[in-house]
Amino acid sequence: MPESFVIIIPQFNDWEALNLLISKIDTDLEPSILQNTTLLIIDDCSFKERTQPFSAFGGKEIKVLRLYRNLGHQKAIAIGLSYAAENLTADKVIVMDADGEDDPADINKLAAKSLQTPGKIIFAERNKRRENFVFRFFYVIYKMVFKLLTGKIITFGNFSLVPKERLQNLVRVSEIWNNYPGGIIKSRIPYDSVLTDRATRLAGESKMNFVSLVLHGLSAISVMVDTTAVRILIFSICMSGVAIGFIVFIIFLKIIGNATPGWASTLGSTLMILMLQSFLISLFLVFMVLQYRSQQHFIPAVHYRDFVEKVDTFS
Template identity: 55%
Template sequence: MTELSTPADRINIIIPLFNDWEAVSLLLDKIVATVEPAIRQRFHFLIVDDCSVTNYQQLPMNTGQSLSILRLWRNVGHQKAIALGLSYLADQPEAYTTIVMDSDGEDKPEDIARLLDASLNTPGQIIFAHRTKRQESRLFKTFYQIYKTVFKLLTGKAITFGNFSAIPPTLLRKLAHVSDIWNNYPGGVIRSRLPYRSIPLERGLRLAGQSKMNFVSLILHGLSAIAVLMEATAVRIFLFCIITASISSAAIAIVVLLRFTGQWTISGWASYIVFSLFIVILQAFLISLLLVFIVLTYRTQSHFIPAKQYKDFIERVEVVY
């Protein structure tokens, strides 16, 4: 692995958080224990507090060069908190390599060096952590696999990574101007066409508290990722509707032909099948029409640009050390 102990610019670490103060405290302790001092002394932490209803009692000191808390006026959700953190850093005089990681410890601190190493070897690319092994329940893993399959079918893209990533300084400001990261950070990167790749890393265990990712939140997270690639999804559904309508029309023609040539013995079935297929064609037409209006509306509306509007969500910046 490439040595990272030589002097270099600072490394910003964004940690979105909602009430997970105990976990983030343990995470910072683990960073001290597992990350080499030569790398850790370059860290500048930015905790994006997503309007938590609790506050920290005490946070570990001297885990890096600095630690600040970006306090938000209201709860906006995990993905939007990441977008606001990225926009805040992009608005600073200088841009630096930025790590995005979760606060619960499932993004293992010892893997930060691997992300940085991959970023050094392939400069100019966003490096994501591709999860080779997950620690959740079997039911969660099953639904997560279903989500990835549906995502692939609807968008034509494979999504095997989450938020844990390294962003090179050359792409930080560009990424902050991508409106789609407001809904889903990984999906926004995919749609932005900014260069990215992933490396295989194993997911860790939550350090404290209970995970807020359940079945409902997984569905909402999946829908937000699919919505980011709405145009590609709409095209694929539109093509599916055309194929379905074409097959149904051909089937109606065959039924009518068999009925009037005397080869269909039970006339009631012929009428029932023709009527059912006609309903399928009508539904395919209505879905296609709805998709056209949705895509046209999406293309004409103005989009939220995090880099331009992030200040409206920030209450204050609290410097811990």
């Protein structure tokens, strides 16, 4: 029996690009995949009305799940996954963007890779990026900071395939509510990747600005805040050790009489204050994380229904 697929596509006021994407899905997907595919569109409370009918789709059906309020891309994905896990029967669930930068032809690669490595989430890893130099420069910095603070490497975004045996695990990972790929890394659900090239936007302009990109990067780091906090504390202790070394050296210079009057005491007290501040702030952050871990978390599979206004089906 052929495998069944659900493609989850979150969108916000991007109906034109979405329609073009549906046409590309209809053209680029292998027939054996297409005819067993359901499109699940997560309408993130768009204020622009859809003025054109959906493009012809050769799969099973198109479902539009509308949210009560705008929640953002990551939360819309978490709600789509939770709805699919509870209400749709599928062997594989695909997550992709509505703007067309995730090439539908790469779904065939994800499906083929999933057959080779069953039981793993498969991500589309970017082989090369088409963005401008400034974006690519800050993206490299983001990956370095992510590795430094979390000890993990992130080379992928939302475009991915989730097998049914992992879907129920995934929708109970509270961290995907904040950041989908970061939540999967944190959850230790096994994953793999395939190399893909980023396509170009099909219509309209990107709604992501510099501030949005920074917040997105910070959200990925925040899902592993416990590891980040401990690493910051260790760094603070190391820097405190360096500061103490300098203070000892300053005292030595003072004793042998080579220190400039007033300079040694000023520098020594400044170093001591900075050392205590960094250590106490880091310690406070660690205790905040420990307190957070003891609280009840938002579970997408349990709480997603609070945000669903309605679900429409188009054959």
